[in-house]
Amino acid sequence: MRIQHNIAALNSYRQLGNNNNSVSKNLEKLSSGFRINRAGDDAAGLAISEKMRAQITGLNTAQKNAQDGISLVQTAEGALTEVHSMLNRMVELANQSSNGIYDNAVDRTNMQKEITSLKDEIDRIAEGTNFNGIKLLDGSLDGAGSAGANGLVGGKIANWKAAVFTGTGKDASAASAIDFTKKDVILVDGSRVEVDWSTLSADEQTLLTKNWTTNNNATVSKDAAALMEKTINAAIDKANKDRGTSIDYVSVTSTANNQGFTITSGMKGTGASSIGFDQSAKPTTNKTVLGIVTGVTDTQATAAATSTLIIDPTSANGSFNMLINGEELNITTSTLTNTSTATDIVNQLQTAIDAALTNYDTAKGTTGTPDAMQGKVTVSFNNQGALEFTNTSGNKIGFSDKEGGEVAKTLGISAEGKAIAGGGLTLQIGDTAEDFNQLNVSVSDMSTKSLGIDSISVATQAGANAAVDKIKAAINTVSSTRGTLGAVQNRLEHTINSLSVSAENMTAAESRIRDVDMASEMMDYTKNNILVQASQAMLAQANQIPQGVLQLLQ
Known part of the structure; x- marks a missing residue:
């Protein structure tokens, strides 16, 4: 008989500890309602x-x-x-x-x-x-494909040149003065921005109606430059919000002689920027914008910007769909190489779209009629590194990939860039980012002008x-x-x-994995609770065994 080590008591103690742990886990599950409270309970089940x-x-x-x-x-x-x-x-x-x-x-x-x-x-x-x-x-949510609607493409721009307008303006009393009731289309790094001068107060308008050819007041020139900058940047904010673009802000400073202004965009890179005025887009566009005389044209103030693609042009080879009011037309690009430029991509797209539109008009019997689509969808690559589509047909246009293809996605004109079709609002109606879990809502302009009744009498x-x-x-x-x-x-x-x-x-399904079965767990708890009591009793009995040695002393 040994008294230094009570093996029976040790065994009972170990079993008591195990039973106590089991009861503790039972109580945790019963009190939380979860079968899995920590990764140790079921690592695989927890992950799922x-x-x-x-x-x-x-x-x-x-x-x-x-x-x-x-x-x-x-x-x-x-x-x-x-x-x-x-x-x-x-x-x-x-x-x-x-x-x-x-x-x-x-x-x-x-x-x-x-x-x-x-x-x-x-x-x-x-x-x-x-x-x-x-x-x-x-019209902000119009999906009809308004002019200048932008899609995104992986591109970046370099080699900018500053646009400096010299003091050749005329006084507001002259026939060529600024008309604050009309809007101007300013080309900011190749993107069209419509500036509404009618939002200016009377005092602000007075500030701009100066004869800049004779101005020698530095304070006035500085204030005018700040006002121009604020107004143009507000228009850029609106354009970015309406079209989902990211046109950079401009800065406007007065020239050294206070008789003109320098306008520079934020996309300067190692050079400067490209600024111009689109006077062909709207016949009513002010040609004396910011006090600049009619004779000043875009070509005097801007230099062509070059585009450096960061996509592989060959990934744009293939077929995808062009949608006209939901009807699919096949567009195919096939001759792009790894040395192709942004211009090559634009030319390839324009050729393919023109061919598709010609076939469309033939099938519809609209060739040569006002309803013809030919020539009404043009492609350009603006100075932001984005494909830009201009649609003057009045029909909804859009692009989508065919099954298994990613050309439209690569070009940034698929469902991820639905704004290229003229705008719209995308609703996230699923739990993933796939195209089928997004719904585009578009509403046309409901103004009297768009409805064609603004001039009725x-x-x-x-x-x-x-x-x-x-x-x-x-x-x-x-x-x-x-x-x-x-x-x-x-x-x-x-x-x-x-x-x-x-x-x-x-x-x-998640409940079956994570939640505890209360009835089953209560059965385990009852069993383990009894075992705890039994092991406690057996430990007490085992502790009595060494007492038998005392019988040898009698």
Whole structure:
């Protein structure tokens, strides 16, 4: 018999410790409700369930996104309800004025007053309707492919040259003075920016209406430069927001003699920048912008910038789709090499698009007609390193890859860059970043000008007759837009239902891995609790065994 080491007691103690650990784990699971509280409980199960949790979170957030999308669509569609009502009232007035019993100077004049008031309200609704600060009906979300819509491409720009405008301006009293009621298109590093001078206050306008050819006041020149810089940069902010671009700010400084201004963009690189005024885009463009006389042209002030691609041009070889109002046209590029330039890419695209549009017109029977698409989609590579598409057809255009291809994606004009089709708002309606989990919502400009009724008049019988058809066409346009918004809303409702089911099923799967079965765990707890008590009793018995040695002393 040994008393230095009580092996039976040691064994009972070890078993007691194991049973206590088991009871502790049972209590942890029962109190938390989780089968897996730490990686040690089930490492593989933990990894799987955490991925499921991330997916569930994404699905739930996507539901909220879709619900927000419905709210946005309802806001736009609700505003158009009133536009419809006003257009119907305008039809009534036009038809009424078409009747020969009314006097132009009295009766029709009063009818025209109401027409004018209704047009003003339609324009106010178009300009003011917004959701979370995002304007919905002013054309900002137009998917029709407005001029200068930008897509992104992997490119970078170098070799800039400064644009310096010398003091050749004229006084505001001259015929060539600045017209603050008109907008100017300024080319900032190749991107078109529309500057609205009418936003300036009376004092600010006065500051700019100086005779810069004789100005010798450095303070005035400095203040004018600061005002120009602020106004142009505000226009750049708007352009970036509306088109999803990243045009750099400009800086404006007065020249040494205070009789002119130097305008430089932020994309100077090792050189300077390219600034110009697009006077061909709008006949009404001020040709004396910022006090510069008409004779000053873009070519005097700018130098062509060169583009250095950071993509492999050969990856742009292949076929992809060009979409016209959803109809697919095949576009193929095939002769690009690893030494091809940005210009080569543009030329290749332009040739392929022209060929596709020619075939499109032939199939539609629109060749040579005003509805022909040929020549109405042009491609350029702007100085920001982005492909730029100009669409003057009035139809929606877009691009997408064919199954298995990535040409459009490489060029930055696929679903990831839907803004190239003229704008729109992309909703994230899934738990991943794939294209199919994104929905583009576009709403056309609902102003009277876009609807074609800005110039209608019922002040005469002939004008009223002509107005009827224009107003009915506007009603059809608004109806079409409301129908599109309604279809989007219905789709989003189905999306929410689908996401809800997916989230429910994924939660159930995650629960089976992560959650504890309370009944089963209670059985284990009961068993282990009894074993703890039993091992405690056996430890007490084992501690009594050495007492038997005392019997040998008798």
